[in-house]
Amino acid sequence: MREGLACGFSGSMTATVLVVDDHPVVRDGVALLLRSDPSLTVIGSAESGQAGINRAGELRPDVVLLDLRLPDMLAPEVIAGLRRAHPAAKVVVFTAHGDHQGVVAAIEAGAAGGLLKDVAGTDLAAALRRVLRGERVVDPRILPDKGQRSDALARSGLTRREYEVLRLAAQGKTNPEIAQVTGLTRNTVKTYLQSALHKLGARNRVEAIGKASEAGLL
Template identity: 40%
Template sequence: MTGLATIRILLVDDHPVVRAGLSGLLSSQPDLEVVGEASNGLEALDLLEKQKPDVILMDLRMPQMDGVSAIRQIRAKFPKVQVLVLTTYDTDSEIVRAVEAGATGYLLKDVPREELFRAVRLCARGEAVLSPPIAARLLGRMRGPAEENLSVRELEVLSLVARGLSNKEIARKLKISEATVKTHLLHTFGKLGVDDRTAAVTVALERGILRLES
């Protein structure tokens, strides 16, 4: 193969029609390859060692082992694998539980195809991503001035993002895990009502939450 490096994807959803649709959609992109499918979290864990995916597209409500439980085990056993939640459920509790379990991103199933492709590519690089409706829900959950709601650690992480550091570099500098960096970023996205790190820095600068160093 030449050109772009291929991103290996594992689909985890209990509906075969959904998996088939996603597989066809993702396979239309030259840099995306679906390497396996699972109908629940247990099957996903069994497939991980053999298929070695870069990104898992994970539904939340499934039989035998739900998405949140699977995310926790995947993060513990395969910390380099990124999990992108793709679900119809947008309740506050579902979002927060998935993020706290270690999801790299959270999308709704009605997301436009280009947004899905973009999110998969961002997650493969370890970058946190939220779909705009999810960012809006989290923002609504955390009413009040954003700068008051951002924790000291979230501000620290965001300021390092503004300086151009990657998640791995931020983790090393703050002596925390990359998963923790992503969790802080996802919480920050929700509080600022944005869906990626560039927008978070832009909004934070506009609001005076962050200031450029002279």
Template identity: 40%
Template sequence: MSAPVRLLIVDDHPVVRDGLRGMFAGDPGFEVVGEAADGAEALARAATLHPDVVLMDLRMPGMDGVTAIGRLARSGSTSRVLVLTTYDTDADVLPAIEAGATGYLLKDAPREELVRAVRTAARGEAVLSPSVAGRLMGRLRTPAEEPLSQRELEVLTLVARGASNREAAVRLFISEATVKTHLLHVYAKLGVNDRAAAVAAAYDRGLLTPGGR
């Protein structure tokens, strides 16, 4: 009989950690060796516990998941990181994978899918949730999108917060005509026709995030 997969659970919500621990504790094929509430604690625990798989949340106070994944990879750790999060925007998925994550799964995944994903990750094989796989395939099939400039992002951020063109112009110390020009460029780059659609597309692509840019 093979040794159980050793797991480290990293999430800033105690209820989530408790739920995951309970899920795996009843399966003899797994051993939860520890928990962490943020990226820094995860690095410290991984260095002493040497888990086979780290179940890593992304958005946590202090050190976030992507930073922790990158540092874990650079440390030479043999632990595999399986991201388990509620976010699947390009701004979340791509940096996590580039940092060294072995897999990316969403928290609404069925128990069977999560268990299978952890086993797959423990073998060093890539595993992606269907929505994430579809998003990455779409990126590969679509020519690289022209990025928004810093000024265009600033204008779009103000628009998302409800500012009119005039208000945005005052805030950015530019003319109202310049604001309109920036918005036209934003519409063209995002493939939309109006302000509301531009804001929606920006949130969908991770260019804007609730409570931030």
């Protein structure tokens, strides 16, 4: 039944939700917001990306409500791990920042939606039910200005290829996996990554991803 819910949700069924957020107030708040809705049940929570991946594999929730900013991992990397641990789960990113470019990166990584943390309980429940029915739900306040990322990309000095390779690295993909997705050779992927590291002033891949995120690229 769990697997079927994520594919085709019916209002008569109860769907399960896992909350991944490093703030206890948010985790408890979501549970309180959804308590009055019989169609949604919070079955667990996690305070970090890796803990969220582990919990998703154990609990197999229908929906994972994922904080955009976690202390150990970027949202696209967490989403990649969630897809490996429990592919049937729908992932919805949860953020306090309405103009964050990371929402787009998370959706590109496979998230089914993006919501602001000031959402009311009834709106949150309605959004999660829509996601369970297969819709993509993004709060209109967090749809970014397309020009913002282009401007940030221009300031960084990264080429489109360098940015594409770095974005895939931020999703947790290895060089061979990036090569497969892009059609590039592994050596070419390595060259683009090294060039991106140099332009961002980063010593390694993790630092480059962090700096790109701070610059509004991820």
